[in-house]
Amino acid sequence: MTRTELKALRRRYETELFESVLPFWVRHSPDRGNGGFFNCLDRDGRVYDTTKHVWLQGRQVWMLSKLCRTVEPRKDWLELARSGAEFLRKHCRLPDGRVAFSVSAEGKPVYVQRKIFSECFYVLALSEYARAADEPALLKEAQSQFEKIWAWAFDWTKVGRPSYPGETPKQSLAVPMILLNLMEELSDGDPRPYSAEVDECIRRLRLHVKADTRRVHEFTAPDGSLLDSPDGRLLNPGHAIEAGWFLQHWAARLKRDDLSREAADIVRWSFESGWDAEHGGLFYFQDAEGFSALPLESRMKLWWPHCEALYAHLLNYSITRSPADRDAFKKTDAYAFSKFRDPEYGEWFGYLDRRGEPTHRFKGGPYKGCFHVPRALWLCWRLLKTLEERP
Amino acid sequence: MTRTELKALRRRYETELFESVLPFWVRHSPDRGNGGFFNCLDRDGRVYDTTKHVWLQGRQVWMLSKLCRTVEPRKDWLELARSGAEFLRKHCRLPDGRVAFSVSAEGKPVYVQRKIFSECFYVLALSEYARAADEPALLKEAQSQFEKIWAWAFDWTKVGRPSYPGETPKQSLAVPMILLNLMEELSDGDPRPYSAEVDECIRRLRLHVKADTRRVHEFTAPDGSLLDSPDGRLLNPGHAIEAGWFLQHWAARLKRDDLSREAADIVRWSFESGWDAEHGGLFYFQDAEGFSALPLESRMKLWWPHCEALYAHLLNYSITRSPADRDAFKKTDAYAFSKFRDPEYGEWFGYLDRRGEPTHRFKGGPYKGCFHVPRALWLCWRLLKTLEERP
Numbered sequence: 089m090t091r092t093e094l095k096a097l098r099r100r101y102e103t104e105l106f107e108s109v110l111p112f113w114v115r116h117s118p119d120r121g122n123g124g125f126f127n128c129l130d131r132d133g134r135v136y137d138t139t140k141h142v143w144l145q146g147r148q149v150w151m152l153s154k155l156c157r158t159v160e161p162r163k164d165w166l167e168l169a170r171s172g173a174e175f176l177r178k179h180c181r182l183p184d185g186r187v188a189f190s191v192s193a194e195g196k197p198v199y200v201q202r203k204i205f206s207e208c209f210y211v212l213a214l215s216e217y218a219r220a221a222d223e224p225a226l227l228k229e230a231q232s233q234f235e236k237i238w239a240w241a242f243d244w245t246k247v248g249r250p251s252y253p254g255e256t257p258k259q260s261l262a263v264p265m266i267l268l269n270l271m272e273e274l275s276d277g278d279p280r281p282y283s284a285e286v287d288e289c290i291r292r293l294r295l296h297v298k299a300d301t302r303r304v305h306e307f308t309a310p311d312g313s314l315l316d317s318p319d320g321r322l323l324n325p326g327h328a329i330e331a332g333w334f335l336q337h338w339a340a341r342l343k344r345d346d347l348s349r350e351a352a353d354i355v356r357w358s359f360e361s362g363w364d365a366e367h368g369g370l371f372y373f374q375d376a377e378g379f380s381a382l383p384l385e386s387r388m389k390l391w392w393p394h395c396e397a398l399y400a401h402l403l404n405y406s407i408t409r410s411p412a413d414r415d416a417f418k419k420t421d422a423y424a425f426s427k428f429r430d431p432e433y434g435e436w437f438g439y440l441d442r443r444g445e446p447t448h449r450f451k452g453g454p455y456k457g458c459f460h461v462p463r464a465l466w467l468c469w470r471l472l473k474t475l476e477e478r479p
Numbered sequence: 480m481t482r483t484e485l486k487a488l489r490r491r492y493e494t495e496l497f498e499s500v501l502p503f504w505v506r507h508s509p510d511r512g513n514g515g516f517f518n519c520l521d522r523d524g525r526v527y528d529t530t531k532h533v534w535l536q537g538r539q540v541w542m543l544s545k546l547c548r549t550v551e552p553r554k555d556w557l558e559l560a561r562s563g564a565e566f567l568r569k570h571c572r573l574p575d576g577r578v579a580f581s582v583s584a585e586g587k588p589v590y591v592q593r594k595i596f597s598e599c600f601y602v603l604a605l606s607e608y609a610r611a612a613d614e615p616a617l618l619k620e621a622q623s624q625f626e627k628i629w630a631w632a633f634d635w636t637k638v639g640r641p642s643y644p645g646e647t648p649k650q651s652l653a654v655p656m657i658l659l660n661l662m663e664e665l666s667d668g669d670p671r672p673y674s675a676e677v678d679e680c681i682r683r684l685r686l687h688v689k690a691d692t693r694r695v696h697e698f699t700a701p702d703g704s705l706l707d708s709p710d711g712r713l714l715n716p717g718h719a720i721e722a723g724w725f726l727q728h729w730a731a732r733l734k735r736d737d738l739s740r741e742a743a744d745i746v747r748w749s750f751e752s753g754w755d756a757e758h759g760g761l762f763y764f765q766d767a768e769g770f771s772a773l774p775l776e777s778r779m780k781l782w783w784p785h786c787e788a789l790y791a792h793l794l795n796y797s798i799t800r801s802p803a804d805r806d807a808f809k810k811t812d813a814y815a816f817s818k819f820r821d822p823e824y825g826e827w828f829g830y831l832d833r834r835g836e837p838t839h840r841f842k843g844g845p846y847k848g849c850f851h852v853p854r855a856l857w858l859c860w861r862l863l864k865t866l867e868e869r870p
Binding site for chain 1: 519521527528529530579581582583585586587588589590591641643644645646708709770771773775776777778779830832833838839840841844845
C-alpha cells in the first residue's frame, strides 16, 4: 500500500475508534451507582438489561487501561477502568477462587460457568489495569489467579464440569489460544517468564492445524488426530484467525520464522474457506466435510471474526508485504465498515444474517461489549502508523 | 371448509405422513447393532453422528407406538418401538433415576442435563409403548418415573442446577405445559388420575398468559408478574401455540368452555404477533417490548413451531368453525408444505433463515427427530377425517 493509502486508512481507523466506538461505551456503559459497566446496551446505548456479564467487565477494564498506557493517560478512561477493576475484585471473584459469568447490577452472582473464561478475562483486566494505574500488587494478584487457571485449564472437571463414560476425549482450540494471549499480556512482551507454558500452548495449538487439508479444527483428540463427529469436524474461522494473530505475536517475541509462517497460513486458510463467496463475510461455523454444522447461527456473520480478520491480515501484510494478505485485509475492511458499522449511534452491530442484514439491533449483549471492535481498531491503527512511518 | 376440500387435505396429510415422513425414519434411523435409533441423519438419511439424543429416542418410541395403537398394529413399527424402549430402559436411565440427555451409539452416557426433559420423554415413550405392546408393568414404571419428575419439576436444584443469590426467581412455561402433555398421555384421556396435578399445571400455565397485551411470556415471576429483563420479555410463539393445544385437549377432557376459549386465544395471539408479515413464517423468538431477543437464531423459521401451529389452528377451527382459525391453518399449511417439505428425500428441513431458505440440510439433529412432523401430520390427519365425516 502507498503511504497515501496507509495514511487515509490510519485516519479512518482513528476516527472510528476515538470518535465513534469509544465514546459509545464511555457515554452509555458506566453504572455510576454500583460501579462497573452495563454491557447490555441497545442500538442507541439504552440499557435493556442490567445484568453484568463478567467477560465484558474484564475486557472493558483491559481495553481502557491499554489505551491509557499506549495512547494517552486520560483521567476519564483510567477512572472508568478503576471502577470496573474494583467491581470485578469486590463482586465477581467468588470465595473459592472462581469468577462468576454474570452478576446482578449490584454484583450478586447470577451464574457461574463450568469453564475458565471468566477467570481469563479477570486476569486480563487486572494485569493491564495494574500497569496503567501503577499498582504492582494487582499484577501479583493477576499472576496468582493465572496460576489457578493454569491448574484448571486442561481438566475442566476441576471447575465442576462432569465427565461421562460415553464422552469422546477431545481438546479445544479455545484453551491454548486464550492462554497464549493471557501470557502475552501478563509478561508485557517479555518472552521469558512463562516459557515452558508458552511452549506447551503452542504445541497444543498446532495440533489443531492440518496443513494437508488447510483446515484448523476447533476440537481434536488429545493427540491431535481428527474426530469423526460434528465437534471433530467443526470449523470456526474467526476463532482460528484470532489464534493466528496470537501465534504471530509469539513468533515475533520468540524470533521464530517457522512459527510466523505457520501463523500466517492459519489466517489465510481459515479466511479462504470461511469466506462466503456468494454474499461476502465470514461464516460463523462450518463442517470440515461439508455437512451442516450443528449450531443454528452457523451461517450468520458476526462482528468479531471480522474484527480478528482485520488485524490478522494487516499483521501478515506488515510481515510478508504479500499482495494476497493486503487484498484479504481490504476485502475484510470493505465488508466490515459497510455492514457492521453504525454511523448513526456509534459502535458496530454484532449479528447479521447470511446476506448481511442486521438480525439484532443491540450494540452490547452477553458476549459483545467494549472489546473486539475497539481492540481491532486500536491494533490496526497502531500498526498502520508503523507502516506509514516505515521508510 | 367444504367436504371436498377436507378430503383433499386429509389425503395430502396421509400421503405425507405414511409415504414420505415415516418411511424416512423407518428406513434410516434404526441401529440394528445396538438397538435404539440414530437421530442425526443428513438430508438423504445418512448418519452423520452416531450420538443418540435421548429426547428423540423417547419421542420416536412414543410416535411409533401411538401409530400402532391408533392407525394399524404394524409389526415393523412395534418392533422398532420395542428396540427403542429397550435401549432407553437399558442404557438411558441412570442408577440415580435421572435420564441422560445423550448417549453413545452403544448407550454410554455422554451428557446429563440439569433439566427434567429427558425424563419427560422417557415417560412419554414408556407409557405409550406399554399400551401398544400390552405390557402393563412398563406403564407402572412410567407412572413411577413421573412421580420423580413431579417432585423435581418446580425446583431444578433437585436435578443439580445451582442457585445463585443474584438470580431473579422465575418460572418457565415449558414445565407446566410438558407436564400437562405427559399427564394426558399417562392417563390416556381419563381426566381423573392426576386431577390435582392437572389443576396446578393449568394454574401455572395461565400465569404466563396476559390478556391485556395478548402475549404469552415464556418466563414470569413465580406470582405471574412480568419481569423487565430479556428472559421476562421473551416470547416463543411456537411454544405458546403448543401450550395452547395441550390446554385445548384438557379443556375438552374437563368439559370447560372457559378454558377452551383461553386456549384458542393463546394460539391466535401468538400466531398474530409471531408471524413475519414481510417474509411469512413464525419467528423463533421475540421480545415483548420490541428489543432484539437475545438468542442468535431468533429470526429463523423452525419447523416445529409450524407443526404445532398446523394442529393448533385446525383444532381451534374444529371447535369454533371460525373463518379466522381456518385461514390461519391454511396460511401455515401453505408456508410449511412449500418451505419445509423435502419432496426429494422425505421428511422436512428443520431450519430456515428469515427469508425461508434452508440454513441446515439435515433432517435429524440433536433436537429434531421422528416427532414434530409425524405428530402434527398424524393429529391433523385424524382430525381432518373426523371433520370430513361430520354431517
